[in-house]
Amino acid sequence: MSYFPNKTTLKRTDNKYRPNLVSLMTLCANNYMLLLKVLADKEKQGEQRYFFINDALSYSINIIEITRYTSLITMEQTTAKSTQKFSSEMINAVLRPHMTIRLYHDAQMAEVITTQNIRQVKPRYDYPNKDMHQQDEKQQINQFLNEWLHLCLELGQVNVLLPKK
Numbered sequence: 001m002s003y004f005p006n007k008t009t010l011k012r013t014d015n016k017y018r019p020n021l022v023s024l025m026t027l028c029a030n031n032y033m034l035l036l037k038v039l040a041d042k043e044k045q046g047e048q049r050y051f052f053i054n055d056a057l058s059y060s061i062n063i064i065e066i067t068r069y070t071s072l073i074t075m076e077q078t079t080a081k082s083t084q085k086f087s088s089e090m091i092n093a094v095l096r097p098h099m100t101i102r103l104y105h106d107a108q109m110a111e112v113i114t115t116q117n118i119r120q121v122k123p124r125y126d127y128p129n130k131d132m133h134q135q136d137e138k139q140q141i142n143q144f145l146n147e148w149l150h151l152c153l154e155l156g157q158v159n160v161l162l163p164k165k
Helices: 021-039 089-095 137-155
Strands: 048-054 057-066 070-078 098-104 109-115
Touching (some): 021 048, 021 057, 021 098, 057 137, 070 137, 109 137
Antiparallel strands (some): 057 070, 070 098, 098 109
């Protein structure tokens, strides 16, 4: 008997969604490198960074926790106060996407661990489900983070304090 898989042993008997781990790991590694660029010299707990895209759109990044092998940061889309017409917390939560991201320094990966109303993002969801999460919700959320980071790096403006001479 051979221990190497062949076509008959690799056939799937069910039609369940299976996450593409190579794609997800590549995306998380890419997000880690982009986050290092975005954070630049911000390496202490409590530090913040703001990226202004235009008058109505900006992003804030806050360093929540730093340990030996990991860091925890939040990233939130913010809007100018003059464009906010609704004061309801629920409407602001919908209009202001936010996510919590864990950076794994030893593995050089960044993963979204919470976003909006999802406390822990699972790698796979059965579909349909009561919360109507997509089967590949984890992949989509990490891809969304990737797009945010690219937007901040390409169009974002940051206030930088220059040292006095």
